[in-house]
Amino acid sequence: MKFQRLLAAPLLVVLSTLLIGAVEARPLRVGITLHPYYSFVANIVGDRAEILPLIEAGNNPHNYRPRAEDMRRVMNMDVLVVNGIGHDEWAFEIIQAAGREEKLPLIYANSGVPLIPIAADEGEAKVVNPHTFVSVTVAIQQIYTIARELGKLDPDNAVFFRKNARDYTLKLRRMKAKFMGELVKLNTSNLRCATMHGAYGYLMQEFGLQVVAVIEPRHGVSPTARQLGNTIDKIKAANVNVLFAEKFFASNLADTIREATGISMYAFSHMSDGDYSPELFERETRANLETLVKAMRVINTETSASATES
Amino acid sequence: MSAAVNTAQAISTVRPRSGRQETLTIGAVFLGILIVAGVAISQRQVANPLPRLYDWQLSAFYDLSKTDQAIHTSLVTAIPELWLLHADMLSLQKRGKSKETWPDIKQLAEYYYVAPFAQDLFWTQNGSVKWTRVTAFSFEGSTVYHGYAGTADRQSAYLVVLSHAHKGATFNSVGNIWMHPNPNAPAPNTVVRDSLIRSGWKQVVPYSGEIERKRIRS
The missing domain is CATH 3.40.50.1980 (Nitrogenase molybdenum iron protein domain)
Incomplete structure (x- = not known):
């Protein structure tokens, strides 16, 4: 009996270590709200993280109403990448309904983006344009922000994320340059x-x-x-x-x-x-x-x- | 006679009610409502998340012409790119493979296609601004890119001031953008803030996604 007790303690320690290791080794589960953020994150993380869209494809993000299954999805995320300036307000309703307001880290892709008004007429009231993802230049800003913030959550892969972000943005910039060459x-x-x-x-x-x-x-x-x-x-x-x-x-x-x-x-x-x-x-x-x-x-x-x- | 006296004695003066009491009561109730509503409104007021600007600053959202706004957006995006290239070049310099530590305009334009330096449609549509990298400030620990001679309507001159306070955090995006109403304003001799202000330069403050997020969620 004494021998069993003596054996049990180290066994528990070993098992706990293995369990913690298994949890730590699990790739980051990165949630996204909009289609372009899926592309950005996929090109940043490669095969070193899992990407979970918050809502199913085929829904219109302009008038989306949260559903029960969205709450199940948000429960499985380690972090969520959001537009946060008016194009995915339903994401915050889902997070609140799932009770993850304080627990789910959010990456605000637009935090460093200089916003422009939506109104074309200079005389009209200026309203923020939330469509920062329909552009190469401003997308690049967001890609860097996402890569930096993911690197903070997964420091072992921070350099990998940063390198991928740079390669991806250069690829985008070259594509834009090709069309610029035609337009000019x-x-x-x-x-x-x-x-x-x-x-x-x-x-x-x-x-x-x-x-x-x-x-x-x-x-x-x-x-x-x-x-x-x-x-x-x-x-x-x-x-x-x-x-x-x-x-x-x-x-x-x-x-x-x-x-x-x-x-x-x-x-x-x-x-x-x-x-x-x-x-x-x-x-x-x-x-x-x-x-x-x-x-x-x-x-x-x-x-x-x-x-x-x- | 005695009848008249009796009549006089029987008359009592009845004064019409003035309603003063009711007026006071209703007034007090109104006052109470106003006080309660005032306190409630003051408690519910949201702090304005907009940065308070000084007269030597401009809001990128409200104060810029469309051309200046477009150049500002591209410069804000170029800043993290400049820092990343700076980190690469520092590393190359340590290995003796580069003399420079900041990319020049030719590199930015022709290899990395970074707007607003690349001479593309954006460049021609936004006044064909001439850009130079000013290295004379190295003693102040800053690197500056100067844009001038733009030809678009209501166009400014531009300064991107990259401060060396980033040491140890190369994947950072510290940089300030200044504009001068004269598109041909020369590069300043110093980038000390007060000196720039005295020369007519104004710092541009972006309306960032972070500010908008605070406005929406507050």
Whole structure:
């Protein structure tokens, strides 16, 4: 009996050590709220962390209502990467409902991002644009923030995360440079563009293009008939010649605007559709930049034609 | 006669009620409500998360033209990139493989494609600003990138001041952005704050996601 007692104590110590080791060795479970954050985290952590989307793919993040299964998912996360400036407010409802407000570390991807207003009109009240993920330049800022904060939670992999972040951002920057190279050859001085949704302010800003008007009066809110009429007047007054709408956007509103104004329309990705994947951000950004180049080529041709006529 | 006297004695003066008591009561109730509401409102007031700016500062969100705002956004993103490249170059210098410790404009523009230094569409659309790296401040422990001669409407001149207070924390993003209303303002001789202010430079304060987060959650 005495021998058994003597044996039990070291055995317990060994078992506890093994258990603690097993827990520590478990890769970090990183939660994300929006599609681009899945891509950012996947490219930073490689195979050294697990990524858990907070909500299932296929839901619209603009009007998402939390569900019971979201709470189960949030319980399994070690950390959650959030937009935190208005595009994933439902995440905070889920965290609160799951009782993890004090226990779940949050990475605010936008903490160091200089925000710009959503309103295109300088005379209007300035409202923060939360779509910092639909842009290469501002995405890079977020990638560095996420890599730094994940490195604090997993110091053994901090150098690995940082290196991956740098490689990924250079890859993104090179992609942007390729399209910049195409755009710089075109004469875009006649471009006067409007966007259907406020999502593309950062994207247009990084290409030096200014948005004259945003059609939706507020984020995710369709304009009333009167607001639509005002917008059509604004488009005409500002001599807008291109409207960028959203992929999968209900086209009746866009058709009304096109018929009333005669402007060209193109569709951008909001990056919140389809399955979560490491490649999504690059793929959708490339598609957006191809669309931009296509629109600019049309503007360039029109500009050249009008120059020839005059 | 006696009847008249009796009548006079029987008359008593009835004064109309002035309602003074009710007025006082209602007034007191109103006052009470006002006091309670005032205290409740003052308790519920949220501290304004916006940084209080001095007259030598500008808000990147409210005070800048669209061109200056675009250049500011790109500079804020360039700052962590500059620090990372600085760390790489310090490491190369220790191994005798580099004389420089900060990237020059050519490296930033042509190899790393860092905006606003790269001469791309962003650059042409935002005034084709000329950039130089100013190394004369090394004795003050700062490295400065100076942007000038921009041609866009309401364009400023720019300074990015990278302070060497980062020692031991190379993966950090310490840097200040200053703007001057004259797009051709020359590079200053010193980056001491008071001297910059006297020369007409204004520090740009970003409206960061951190401030917005506090505003939403407070």
